[in-house]
Amino acid sequence: MRDVAIIGIKNTKFGEMWDNSFRDIFVEAGVGSLEDAGVSGEEIDGLYVGNMSGGQFVEQEHIGALIADYSGLAKNLHVPSTRVEAACASGGLALRQAIFGVASGYQDIVVAAGVEKMTDVSSSVASAALAAASDREWEGIMGATFPGLYAMIARMHMHMYGTTSEQMAEVAVKNHSYGLMNPISQYRKKITVEDVLSSIMVADPLHILDCSPITDGASSLVLAPADVAHKYTDTPVYIKASAQASDTISLHDRRDITTLDATVAAAKRAYEMANLGPSDIDVVELHDCFTIAEICAIEDLGFVEKGEGGRFTEDGETAIGGKVPVNTSGGLKSCGHPVGATGIKQAVEIVHQLRGEAGKRQVQRANTGLTHNVGGSGATAVVHILSRER
Template identity: 45%
Template sequence: MRDAYVVGAGQSKYGSFPDESYRSLFETAVQNTVSSVDHGIETSEVDEAYVGTLGVGGRQLGLPGPAVTEHVGIAGVPVTRVENACAASGYAVRQAVMAVRSGMVDVALASGVEVMTDLSGDAVRYWLGVSGETEWERMSGTTFAGVYAQMASAHMREYGTTTEQLSHVAVKNHANGAKNPKAHLGFSCTLEDAVNAPPVADPLNLYHCCPTTDGAAAALIVSEDVVEKYTDTPVRVAGVGAASDRVGLFQRDTYTSVPAAKAAGESAYEEAGITVDDLDFAEVHDCFAIAELMAYEDLGFCPAGEAGPYIESGATRPDGELPVNTSGGLKSKGHPIGATGAGQVVEAFDQLTGRAGDRQLDDPKIGLTHNVGGSGGAAVVHVFERDDEVIDA
């Protein structure tokens, strides 16, 4: 099995863009991806493409992959639409890695796109809700925020997690997002702001919830046979893990963990041959503040029940022992459903190649991305490693 490398990654700005379309956002993301490749690349060199999208609003539900790839000059090659709710483009990255590792292709594009802000609030809630269990969650009126509120309530009850600890997630991620020119909500907030924000679904308030966002992101995955043609700063895909679970929260054995994410993380660590102590940073799926805290526990950053004190300690700030969501995360950077997983890979690529600007960490070598679909029906984890041996060759 061949090694797979990320040689370029880029995204559009995330936000609300009434003058943009899903095609134009995708084009921007691909242009930025191509321009990040050290030695250059043409879209005609892509052998296969994977496009993650939920198709919010019903736009181009059939064949959205060719609709966007043909628009950017990726013509005549196999294109697959990947739908795994909020984990769509994280799984698109996994599919691209598998295609390259298998020897089927040398250059694959993994990408995602979503337009969410041109709908009414009711329509957005509907499209978010389709990632929940249909009969007993969505059709009974349960919202996406409502499901995560149940998880937050359970975590508070079982472990003593507090509103202030949830709010520390928002404060940290907004501070990081304020340094990210691509972020949807690129402003900082105080702990008082986050604690006292208007309620959304008790115990979650406005600052505990990510925005609905327009955006696109992409990454170019290539084989070890051609990596030196494209870059002097390769990022190796060291480990991949993925898992699924029951779609409905009520169908699972726990409300205080995402078992699929835990399993995916364990698989990714094992394949990469690392432990959590080897990580220099992580991008985790913080659609709601409680989701980030559960990610800390599921991925082994801290023991179960200790995520609240862990965030309060400052361990996950940029100057902490394990920086988390330097991009601003979903909370500040934004959550264009189909693009979110690929967008996490963009931040990992930028950090490992020294392109993260004001957010740049000090010489990181290994990073992780964690992308969850729905409330945990699917999850995918990638471990990325700066490959100094190839750089020095």
């Protein structure tokens, strides 16, 4: 197994991009990451793209080939290009497949990208498309949407552990404070706990400011064998672990809906592979599709005991300067959540942090980071550990 490094990164702006098409944004991200790496098209052996639902959002499947074509890599270079889908974890899995491509020796320089254009349809169409990430025959058909599913998780977490709406709101307040410092963020707006609690209720107990938004955006990474990474950059970031796990797609089949067993399993595998533990992680990008999801994730990733996530957040331990800074990009909540791109954007943010180029949101002495990307209500989880050290 060959070691793999990240040598180039690029995010587009995240938000409602009515002046940019699906094609525009993936080309911007892809070409930007190649420029960042100093790599030419001729050097690329493969593309992997995370995209949840081009079919439903822009009536386009076959996204991999489309991207190769519009990036100028298809006609003469015939670069292989593969779309990977696992709902909101599509980006994380595209990164993982790209790692496999390089680790296997089949490919050397590869691009791992993610893209979603969600605002070209009405929000009801978008909600229906997103609901296709749940079990359509047991959840979707009953009218369950993701805010409803995560509201059940939140209600149970409150019941079992005394987690409060204020503690959940603190997640949003923190992530908005970092989103404000991130030039790509969809919502660059400071909010307070009171703002969250007084915002409209979407699915009790989740207010609209507990929810991540509908977003357009694309993100891209360039990967290379670790042995040649220094040819391209002075600051390669190494993949220390890539781990993925599945769980039941329906919430009602879980042993405990407050624990995402897929996250627990993926984290365990990742820590073992990297020979590291939660205390070795300096900065985290995790899947805060709803505020309760961040509270569950910091528990399931092992940063705090089960049930303590709300208090840990309230105590500022997930802020910069706390025990484990979480979602310095602004997270899905404030930076935005173009579902197929999110898993890649998380890695881009960790690379920014490990390179020391995160500006006002820089975590000091950040050496090792972790990304955590979830599909649906936790049927897929993928965890990557990245480090400045090989």
